[in-house]
Amino acid sequence: MTTLDRERARSSERETKRSRRRVSRRRSGVDHQYRAPSGREPGIPASSEGDQKHRILSAGMADTIEDLLSEGRTFPPPEPFKQDSLVAGTFLYDEASQDDEGFWARQAADLLDWSEEWHTILDWQEPFAKWFVGGKLNASHNCVDRHVDAGLGDRVAFHWEGEPGDTRAITYAELRDEVARAANALKALGVGKGDRVAIYMGMVPELPITMLACARIGAPHSVVFGGFTAESLRDRINDAEAKVLVASDGSWRRGGIVDLKAIADDALAACPSIERCLVFRRTEHDVSMTDGRDVWWHDLVTDQSTECPPEPMDAEDLLYLLYTSGTTGKPKGIMHTTGGYLTQVAFTHKYVFDLHPDRDVFWCTADCGWVTGHSYIVYGPLANGATSVMYEGTPDYPDKDRFWAIVEHYGVTLLYTAPTAIRTFMKWGTEYPEKHDLSSLRVLGTVGEPINPEAWVWYWQEIGGGRCPVVDTWWQTETGGIMISPLPGATTLKPGSATFPLPGIAADIVDDGGEPVGVPGGGYLVLTRPWPSMLRGIWGDPQRYRDTYWSRFEHKYFAGDGAKRDADGNFWLLGRVDDIMLVSGHNISTTEVESALVDHSSVAESAVVGKTDAITGQAIAAFVILREGNEPSDELAAELRDHVAKVIGPIAKPKTVLFTEELPKTRSGKIMRRLLRNVAEDEQLGDTTTLADPSVVDGIKSRYLAAGAGDEG
Ligand code: ATP
Numbered sequence: 001m002t003t004l005d006r007e008r009a010r011s012s013e014r015e016t017k018r019s020r021r022r023v024s025r026r027r028s029g030v031d032h033q034y035r036a037p038s039g040r041e042p043g044i045p046a047s048s049e050g051d052q053k054h055r056i057l058s059a060g061m062a063d064t065i066e067d068l069l070s071e072g073r074t075f076p077p078p079e080p081f082k083q084d085s086l087v088a089g090t091f092l093y094d095e096a097s098q099d100d101e102g103f104w105a106r107q108a109a110d111l112l113d114w115s116e117e118w119h120t121i122l123d124w125q126e127p128f129a130k131w132f133v134g135g136k137l138n139a140s141h142n143c144v145d146r147h148v149d150a151g152l153g154d155r156v157a158f159h160w161e162g163e164p165g166d167t168r169a170i171t172y173a174e175l176r177d178e179v180a181r182a183a184n185a186l187k188a189l190g191v192g193k194g195d196r197v198a199i200y201m202g203m204v205p206e207l208p209i210t211m212l213a214c215a216r217i218g219a220p221h222s223v224v225f226g227g228f229t230a231e232s233l234r235d236r237i238n239d240a241e242a243k244v245l246v247a248s249d250g251s252w253r254r255g256g257i258v259d260l261k262a263i264a265d266d267a268l269a270a271c272p273s274i275e276r277c278l279v280f281r282r283t284e285h286d287v288s289m290t291d292g293r294d295v296w297w298h299d300l301v302t303d304q305s306t307e308c309p310p311e312p313m314d315a316e317d318l319l320y321l322l323y324t325s326g327t328t329g330k331p332k333g334i335m336h337t338t339g340g341y342l343t344q345v346a347f348t349h350k351y352v353f354d355l356h357p358d359r360d361v362f363w364c365t366a367d368c369g370w371v372t373g374h375s376y377i378v379y380g381p382l383a384n385g386a387t388s389v390m391y392e393g394t395p396d397y398p399d400k401d402r403f404w405a406i407v408e409h410y411g412v413t414l415l416y417t418a419p420t421a422i423r424t425f426m427k428w429g430t431e432y433p434e435k436h437d438l439s440s441l442r443v444l445g446t447v448g449e450p451i452n453p454e455a456w457v458w459y460w461q462e463i464g465g466g467r468c469p470v471v472d473t474w475w476q477t478e479t480g481g482i483m484i485s486p487l488p489g490a491t492t493l494k495p496g497s498a499t500f501p502l503p504g505i506a507a508d509i510v511d512d513g514g515e516p517v518g519v520p521g522g523g524y525l526v527l528t529r530p531w532p533s534m535l536r537g538i539w540g541d542p543q544r545y546r547d548t549y550w551s552r553f554e555h556k557y558f559a560g561d562g563a564k565r566d567a568d569g570n571f572w573l574l575g576r577v578d579d580i581m582l583v584s585g586h587n588i589s590t591t592e593v594e595s596a597l598v599d600h601s602s603v604a605e606s607a608v609v610g611k612t613d614a615i616t617g618q619a620i621a622a623f624v625i626l627r628e629g630n631e632p633s634d635e636l637a638a639e640l641r642d643h644v645a646k647v648i649g650p651i652a653k654p655k656t657v658l659f660t661e662e663l664p665k666t667r668s669g670k671i672m673r674r675l676l677r678n679v680a681e682d683e684q685l686g687d688t689t690t691l692a693d694p695s696v697v698d699g700i701k702s703r704y705l706a707a708g709a710g711d712e713g
Pocket residue numbers: 324325326327328329330331332371446447448449450451472473474475476477478498559560561573574575576668670
């Protein structure tokens with residue numbers, strides 16, 4: 001039975017399994033006891049887990065994942081950085097390990113304003129969590145008003161830059177007025193507490209303003225990424241039964257207009273729940289407005305009053321719905337509530353990026369359509385009173401140095417981006433960052449996919465000038481906030497490792513049977529305790545929530561990802577378990593083989609998949625993008641195959657290498673290996689609706705077939 005077969009069998013088992021245990025833990029009261037740094041490496045528990053035996057794998061009995069890549073480079077926090085950082089020792093870990101619920105309660109109290117205190121920190125009825133039960137707060141008050149009340153009204157919340165080069169600086173005082181106006185406008189359109197509002201806009205300030213306006217009146221928002229098709233927008237609107245859609249006329253992309261309103265009109269043709277559509281004018285091209293339904297933002301919002309008292313919300317009231325990016329299949333409407341979510345995003349934004357809000361300039365390059373944008377453009381930074389950059393367009397317009405021009409211009413200190421972007425910058429070469437002064441940067445972050453050690457080192461060196469800690473942050477739409485990540489002033493970094501679970505977070509790695517694999521060891525990444533910003537369910541489908549996350553392993557949240565821990569206890573993400581390849585009885589992660597390929601100086605990016613093979617069960621098919629200045633050849637393919645064998649072992653040597661200019665990616669930039677598997681197996685392509693550019697996979701398919709699939713090299 002291959003891993004894939006096993007996963008398929010499991011998912012049918014999931015349908016029938018039910019959680020048996022019901023635990024309700026009720027605790028309250030806050031115990032303020034800080035402990036001195038102990039000098040231990042953060043994240044390593046005091047008890048010696050390192051003594052546990054590494055499970056020995058035997059061929060044909062692969063219930064864990066091979067550990068092939070060994071990355072020996074370490075990067076302790078630079079001394080000057082450490083001296084000025086919020087956390088340079090282990091005190092947060094020590095505190096949290098004493099009493100994780102008390103720890104989170106302290107964060108909730110320290111980082112947020114509550115109009116009513118909670119009576120219960122955590123009510124856990126597996127798999128349903130309630131955090132800060134009985135507490136009341138409002139997210140828009142926490143993100144905006146209270147900073148103005150504290151005298152920070154003149155601080156810039158957003159330095160916004162449009163793709164054509166127009167700019168706006170929006171202070172917290174201005175943001176408060178804008179949010180209140182937009183909230184009153186939504187009320188005028190009939191939106192009340194509990195009504196869902198869909199949002200389909202480009203990256204303009206009115207997008208976070210609309211999100212905060214929804215939060216202000218207690219209407220959950222559902223932001224749909226502005227690159228999705230009418231069909232995807234329609235499905236999401238209908239699933240959420242949204243009452244109002246807020247859309248832009250269009251957005252700028254590489255100098256052209258994406259006609260969002262036309263796409264929205266197409267979607268709204270079959271969205272019975274939508275009563276009104278509020279349209280923000282950005283690109284100013286001609287759009288059609290439907291009488292009685294559509295209303296312009298500048299006609300309705302601009303003249304509204306700036307008085308709009310924030311609605312006191314229960315900690316557990318729904319803040320938003322967000323659909324996962326769809327890398328693996330049908331998107332799920334993930335539910336996030338108010339108190340726990342805000343606590344964890346504020347906490348992680350502050351400590352993972354070592355935020356000094358009075359002097360840092362934070363830039364998260366994600367789109368607000370993804371969870372990264374929700375948590376680290378909107379709710380985390382604003383809850384912390386930070387100054388952020390928000391950019392509308394692509395990194396290569398008008399030229400490939402746009403990001404670095406922005407970093408230089410605004411003096412960005414904290415930069416958060418994705419491995420897909422970093423690999424693209426690597427491919428383009430260093431001449432673009434070299435054109436700009438990047439010396440303002442202090443911390444570099446990455447999220448979204450495993451980062452190959454070579455890409456990590458490139459980011460550290462070429463962007464960070466060898467001065468800035470790189471925080472590789474593992475988390476998901478479902479987790480709401482960062483879960484596994486270094487703290488930049490405290491953690492010794494290893495390129496490619498997300499290092500340790502954050503204080504208050506419990507993660508483990510288990511084998512096929514759910515038993516912890518110990519340290520070192522590889523297997524399935526699970527979360528073993530509830531956390532404040534965890535999803536509260538899948539909208540309208542509690543059974544799918546149980547089946548997807550809580551039935552694979554008893555009493556554990558299964559994230560869908562493979563991971564390993566090295567002898568020091570560092571976590572290394574190994575990609576999705578659905579993508580794991582079974583070669584001669586060994587479970588081999590895609591990440592490690594791809595990292596071995598990217599380790600070669602000619603390679604910028606690669607994706608590998610398992611293809612059915614008569615002898616080895618599966619053989620590895622590699623798809624490779626070269627760095628600028630390298631030419632594809634049979635010799636280079638052979639060299640790359642040998643390179644993998646040399647770096648991580650002959651078992652992982654790709655059987656085929658196909659050079660390509662592009663890889664099939666989701667609109668959020670993640671490689672969709674299941675489609676490459678379809679190509680390698682010469683099968684019908686699966687669902688391609690979440691692909692950024694469906695033509696990419698057809699191109700790869702024809703080249704793959706022309707090259708003679710199965711050919712060595
Ligand atoms: P879907 O769940 O619909 O298939 P998705 O998983 O791509 O979509 P997201 O929630 O955006 O949706 O992505 C979370 C996933 O991204 C994680 O489960 C993991 O596979 C990957 N990921 C995120 N950050 C990291 C990281 N730092 N290292 C490795 N993988 C990461």
